[in-house]
Amino acid sequence: MLSKEQRRTIQHNFHRMISAVKWVIFSILSGILIGSVGTLFDKAMTFVTGARADHPWLICLLPVGGLAIVGCYYLLHAQNDAGTNLVISAIQSGDHLPVRLAPLIFLSTLTTHLLGGSAGREGAALQLGGSLGSGLGSLLRLDEKDKHVMIMCGMSAAFSALFGTPLAAAIFSMEVISVGIMYYSALVPCVIASLVAHGIASMAGAVPETFVISQIPDFTVISAVKISVLAILCALVSILFCVTLHGTEHLYKRFLKNPFLRVFAGGCIVVLLTALVGDQTYNGAGMDFISRCMEEATVRPEAFLVKILFTAATLCAGFKGGEIVPSFFAGAAFGCLFGCLTGFSPTLCTAVGMISVFCGVTNCPITSLLISFELFGYTGVPYFLLSVAFSYMLSGYFGLYHSQKIVYSKFKTNYINRKTS
DSSP states (O other): OOOHHHHHHHHHHHHHHHHHHHHHHHHHHHHHHHHHHHHHHHHHHHHHHHHHHHOGGGGGGHHHHHHHHHHHHHHTTOTTOOTHHHHHHHHHHOOOOOTTHHHHHHHHHHHHHHTTOOOBSHHHHHHHHHHHHHHHHHHTTOOHHHHHHHHHHHHHHHHHHHHSOHHHHHHHHHHSSEETOOOGGGHHHHHHHHHHHHHHHHHTTOOOOOOOOSOOOOOOHHHHHHHHHHHHHHHHHHHHHHHHHHHHHHHHHHHOOSHHHHHHHHHHHHHHHHHHHSSSTTSSOOHHHHHHHHHHOOOOTTHHHHHHHHHHHHHTTTOOOBSHHHHHHHHHHHHHHHHHHHTSOHHHHHHHHHHHHHHHHHTOHHHHHHHHHHHHOSTTHHHHHHHHHHHHHHTTTOOSOTTOEEEEOSSSSOEEEEEOO
């Protein structure tokens, strides 16, 4: 005869098992649905990027494309869309995340890339996956808290399908919301959704981004000091990246209050900058540039600054896309420059620069480490670990996303619960 306490324990274990089965099913559905959409998005992005490379004159249509993007958002009453900030707010405080944002971000990001705006794709994937995850949660009649988990599942699935880093994708959606606190209740759903989405993308022929570091020096005191200096400088670059984007957004809104005028002017600025540069190195996401840094170990000294300027001019004007790959670009350019000037393995410094600036702008050290493993392998682990640690601490309370909360101090075990600058 079982005691009352034993019966209660069995009952609780049964309910936990039912909940686990439920989330396995829901996360598989999320991975299949959003992974398929993310794979389609990846194919479309590859197509429009190739089209722009074949027809460079398309850059002249960027201001008109900006008007079309803002017009679509107005027609669907989404003119106040805050991008990834809205997705983060939806998880933190239950803000409404309409599913209609999914086709909007899909088409507007493709338009931005086709016409030569400087933007990434992973940030768009977070918004795409988050809105689809929210819609799926509503369809399944989940309560508010479970819907938050579905949003994180969607973010992980879309990120994984698009960038090919399932480990980092599974953790990023849990880590980026509140710095210092991980939403571990979403661990199993996000892991399953990420892996399923990665499988969908792989079956569709998507090739994950990987890079080879040609020279990794022995990890000594001297090399540790050099990589620490690079990480400290990259933390400053990440602050510059965030301040430039936020400052440019403020300037646009101050002097160009009408969003149509703002996006048209922004498009004209990007066209003018492109003409001044003389080529389209800084347009689009910039993964080709990163590959050249890794292979050729050469870079123009001003490249990281120019990419930041292009990205700020594009995204802050109202064009759509992500900030993550541009941060990779800026970090890779700065890291390669550091390596060339110091003679310390420019390819390793390129990789460390990428990861360090990404960590600084997102405040996500665990995700940064996982991305370094998936992009560059495990040989350079001591360098990645040291650089991520310094970049996370010294980037302060700056960040790409205003909705992101710093729950615990980076310097003491203090609860501060403040938003990023």
